[in-house]
Amino acid sequence: MRPIANTRSVSGVPTARLAVWWVIASEIVIFGGILMSYLMHRLAHGLWADYASHTTTWVGALNTFVLLTSSLSAVLAHKCAVNGDGPGAAKRLLITAAGGLIFVVVKSFEWTYEISHGYTITTNTFWSFYYTAAGLHALHVIAGVVIMLIVAAAAKKGRDLHRVEIIGIYWHFVDLVWIFLFPLLYIAK
Amino acid sequence: MSEHAHPNYWKVYWWLLLLLAISIAGPELGIQWVTLITAFGIAIVKAYMVARNFMHVSIEPRFVTYMLVTMLVFMLLFFMAVAPDVMKETGSNWVKPAWIQENLAYEAGEIGDGAGH
Numbered sequence: 001m002r003p004i005a006n007t008r009s010v011s012g013v014p015t016a017r018l019a020v021w022w023v024i025a026s027e028i029v030i031f032g033g034i035l036m037s038y039l040m041h042r043l044a045h046g047l048w049a050d051y052a053s054h055t056t057t058w059v060g061a062l063n064t065f066v067l068l069t070s071s072l073s074a075v076l077a078h079k080c081a082v083n084g085d086g087p088g089a090a091k092r093l094l095i096t097a098a099g100g101l102i103f104v105v106v107k108s109f110e111w112t113y114e115i116s117h118g119y120t121i122t123t124n125t126f127w128s129f130y131y132t133a134a135g136l137h138a139l140h141v142i143a144g145v146v147i148m149l150i151v152a153a154a155a156k157k158g159r160d161l162h163r164v165e166i167i168g169i170y171w172h173f174v175d176l177v178w179i180f181l182f183p184l185l186y187i188a189k
Numbered sequence: 190m191s192e193h194a195h196p197n198y199w200k201v202y203w204w205l206l207l208l209l210a211i212s213i214a215g216p217e218l219g220i221q222w223v224t225l226i227t228a229f230g231i232a233i234v235k236a237y238m239v240a241r242n243f244m245h246v247s248i249e250p251r252f253v254t255y256m257l258v259t260m261l262v263f264m265l266l267f268f269m270a271v272a273p274d275v276m277k278e279t280g281s282n283w284v285k286p287a288w289i290q291e292n293l294a295y296e297a298g299e300i301g302d303g304a305g306h
Contacts, residue, residue, distance in 0.1 A: 012250045021253050025260045032264035037275075040268065044276040047291065050301035061213050068209065072202040075243045079195050172243045179235050183228035187216050 020166050024173045027140075031177050034136070038129045038184060051126035053189045054119060059110045060186030063103050064178060070099025071175040074168040077155075081165060086158035093152035093164065096171060100145035107138055130185055137181060140174050201242045208235050 011018055042048045077092035111131075121131040144167070151163045208231050215227020240246045246254055274280065278289050294300045 011252070013253065018253075021249075021256060025256050028257065028260035029263055032260065033267060036264055036268045037271075040272050040275040045292070047295045047301050057213065061209065064209055065206070068202065068205050071239060071243055072198060075198050079198070082195075169244050172239050175243075176236050176239055179232050179239070183212060183232050187212065187228040188224065189216070 014162065016162065016166055017169070020169050023170065027173060027177075031133075031136070034129070034133050035180060035184065038133065041125060041129070042184070042188070045126075048126045049189055051124065052185065054114070054117075055130070055186050055189075056110065056113075057186045059106060060182050063106050064182050066099050066103050066106070067175045067178050070096045070103075071172050073099065074171045078165045078168045081155065081161040084158075084161070086155045086161055089161060089164045090152040090156035093148050093155065093167070097145045097148045097152065100141045100148070100171075103141055104138055104145075107134065133181055134185065137174070137177055140177070144171050144174055196242045198242070201238060205235055205238060208238075 013021070042052075073092045073095040077089040077096065080086075080088035080092060119127050121128055147167050148171070151160070151167045154160045155164055212227050212231040212235075215231075216224040218224075246257070278285050278292070291300070
């Protein structure tokens with residue numbers, strides 16, 4: 001028996017998918033608030049360009065590449081799910097989850113390097129924003145990976161394939177946030 | 190699960206990677222307006238491509254788009270409401286002495302490593 005949340009569609013959108021759109025709407029406000037605050041301070045402080053020059057562009061670019069690639073595998077998993085190919089969807093979700101893990105590992109090495117060079121969350125306001133924004137994003141990546149593994153385990157058995165699309169939408173949003181964090185934190189120097 | 194015609198996801202992906210390469214290369218020229226366009230302009234284009242082709246926002250009922258756009262408008266409202274206080278050094282009955290000193294020291298080259306000059 002399927003949960004009623006996945007079978008009702010009063011608004012024209014299945015309720016589970018509608019729920020994830022609401023999650024994303026609230027996430028836009030959360031990340032939007034941080035990004036707008038960062039932008040205000042960045043525009044008003046010329047000194048922040050100097051602080052930003054200590055972030056490593058190629059590391060940010062590598063993580064952008066990883067997230068874009070994981071988004072591709074997430075949407076390919078959705079395509080498999082639409083075609084009823086549960087094992088195929090599971091395989092692609094695992095690739096997406098691996099992308100998430102690579103992202104977190106790269107970020108942990110990057111933070112270790114920065115912290116060891118004296119750039120911590122208390123160094124100044126720029127670094128406070130840097131660690132808060134990137135850290136909150138990384139938590140979303142970790143949450144996405146955990147959910148993705150659960151969905152992949154069910155999809156492999158051909159169960160709850162509609163969830164593949166739901167976690168995919170969430171994952172693309174995580175990718176979207178990074179698309180804006182990357183130029184703000186790594187490129188604008 | 191939504192049933193719809195799938196775009197060519199690989200083609201979208203290659204475009205996204207090309208745009209990523211441009212957004213990295215553009216700022217290397219050191220020209221401010223080129224940096225703004227290649228970094229932030231391209232970020233908006235990439236975000237649109239992901240939302241349209243990967244998240245399939247365009248095939249959802251229109252109220253979903255309205256819902257998301259409303260949140261983006263809230264972001265702008267937040268910026269407009271708060272920016273005057275955050276971005277100015279002085280106001281009607283307030284002043285930020287530490288900030289003014291920091292900016293003066295930066296302009297004089299006493300702090301910072303010169304990357305922002």
